[in-house]
Amino acid sequence: MKQFLIFIKKEFAHVLRDRKTLLILFGMPVVQILIFGFALTNEVKNAKIVIMDQANDIASQQIISKIRASRYFEIAETIHSPQQIESAFKKGNIRLALIFPAQFNNNLMHQHLAQLQVIADASDPNNATTLTSYISSIIQDYATGIAKTSNIPYRISPEIRFLYNPQLKGAPNYVPGVMALVLMLVCVMMTAVSIVKEKETGTMEILLVSPFSPFKVIVSKAIPYLILSLVNVTSILLLSVFVLDLPINGSILLLFAESTLFIITCLTIGIFISVKTNTMQLAMLISLMGMMLPTILFSGFMFPIENMPVPLQVISNIIPAKWYYIIVKDIMIKGLGFSAFWKETLILVAITVVMMVISLKSFKIRLS
Known part of the structure; x- marks a missing residue:
C-alpha cells in the first residue's frame, strides 16, 4: 500500500511539474466554457439596421423609439433614399432596413390600417427570419398598445422582403x-x-x-x-x-x-x-x-x-x-x-x- 501511494505521489509530481499538462487540464475547460457560453447562441442581438422615415410623424417616431430601446437592434443610421439602402446592404453594414411610407400616422388613425416595409438580408436565412420576427413583434406590440387605449382595432401590416435569398434556403x-x-x-x-x-x-x-x-x-x-x-x-x-x-x-x-x-x-x-x-x-x-x-x-x-x-x-x-x-x-x-x-x-x-x-x-x- 505504501508503494502504491508513493507511485500516486510520483504521478502527481509529474503532472504538477508539466505546465502544458496543467494548461490542458485546467486552462482549456475554463476557456471553452467561457467561449461556448458567450458564442453559442441562436439569439440575435445588436443587429445593425437602417430606417427610412418618409412619414416623420408621431407614430413612426414612437416605433423607432421602441426599436432603439430594444436590445435586438442597433440603428446604424437614418437614410433618405432607396439607393442608400441598396448601398448599405452591398457593403454588408446592415442586416435589415425599415421603411415608413408617407402619411403613416394619418393612415393608421383614419383607416385603422397602416403599412410599412421591412427588407432583410437573407444571405443568412436564420438571422433574417429571426430579425423579421423580432421587428414584427415590436410593431405589433405598438399597435396593440394604442388599440387598448382607444378601443379601436388598429393594425400595422409589415410587408417583408428578403434580399439575395427570397426562398430562405440554407x-x-x-x-x-x-x-x-x-x-x-x-x-x-x-x-x-x-x-x-x-x-x-x-x-x-x-x-x-x-x-x-x-x-x-x-x-x-x-x-x-x-x-x-x-x-x-x-x-x-x-x-x-x-x-x-x-x-x-x-x-x-x-x-x-x-x-x-x-x-x-x-x-x-x-x-x-x-x-x-x-x-x-x-x-x-x-x-x-x-x-x-x-x-x-x-x-x-x-x-x-x-x-x-x-x-x-x-x-x-x-x-x-x-x-x-x-x-x-x-x-x-x-x-x-x-x-x-x-x-x-x-x-x-x-x-x-x-x-x-x-x-x-x-x-x-x-x-x-
Whole structure:
C-alpha cells in the first residue's frame, strides 16, 4: 500500500511539474466554457439596421423609439433614399432596413390600417427570419398598445422582403462556411503534419543539406496541397450549383482568385505550426483544436459575431476564415465585385505575409 501511494505521489509530481499538462487540464475547460457560453447562441442581438422615415410623424417616431430601446437592434443610421439602402446592404453594414411610407400616422388613425416595409438580408436565412420576427413583434406590440387605449382595432401590416435569398434556403449560408472550414482544416493540418513528419523521420536534415534553400523546401511541401485544395474548391462549387441549386452570381475567376489567396493564407499558418512543433501528434492537435473551433465559432457562418462580447469580436478579426466567408458570400450570393471586399482581401494578404515572415525567421536550419 505504501508503494502504491508513493507511485500516486510520483504521478502527481509529474503532472504538477508539466505546465502544458496543467494548461490542458485546467486552462482549456475554463476557456471553452467561457467561449461556448458567450458564442453559442441562436439569439440575435445588436443587429445593425437602417430606417427610412418618409412619414416623420408621431407614430413612426414612437416605433423607432421602441426599436432603439430594444436590445435586438442597433440603428446604424437614418437614410433618405432607396439607393442608400441598396448601398448599405452591398457593403454588408446592415442586416435589415425599415421603411415608413408617407402619411403613416394619418393612415393608421383614419383607416385603422397602416403599412410599412421591412427588407432583410437573407444571405443568412436564420438571422433574417429571426430579425423579421423580432421587428414584427415590436410593431405589433405598438399597435396593440394604442388599440387598448382607444378601443379601436388598429393594425400595422409589415410587408417583408428578403434580399439575395427570397426562398430562405440554407445553402447560401452554409456553402461559404463549409468552404472556409474545409480549406482551413485541409491546408493547415496537412501542411503542418507533412513538414513535421520530415522532422520525426530525420529526412528534414537531408533536405536541408541539399542544394535547395530552406524556403524552396517549405514551398515544395505546400504546393501539392494548394493544387489539391483548388480541386476541393471546384468540387464544392460544382455540388453547390448542380446539386444544391445555388448559382454563382458573381465572377467565378474572382472567386477562384480569392480562394487561392485564402488557401495560401492557410498554408502559411500550417507552415508556422510545423516550425513551432516537433511531433505530428502535437501539430495535428494544434491544427484541429486551434483552427477548427475558431473557424466554427468566429467565422460568422454558424453564430452571429455581433452577439458576442466585444473581446470575442476583437478576437474574431484575426481568424482568416471570417474574412474569406464574407468574400465568398459577397461573390456567390450577392454578386458583388472586388470593390465590395477589397478590405477583407488586404487583411488576408497581411495575415499571409506576417505568418510567412515569422515562419521563415523561426525556421531552424539545423535541427537539434
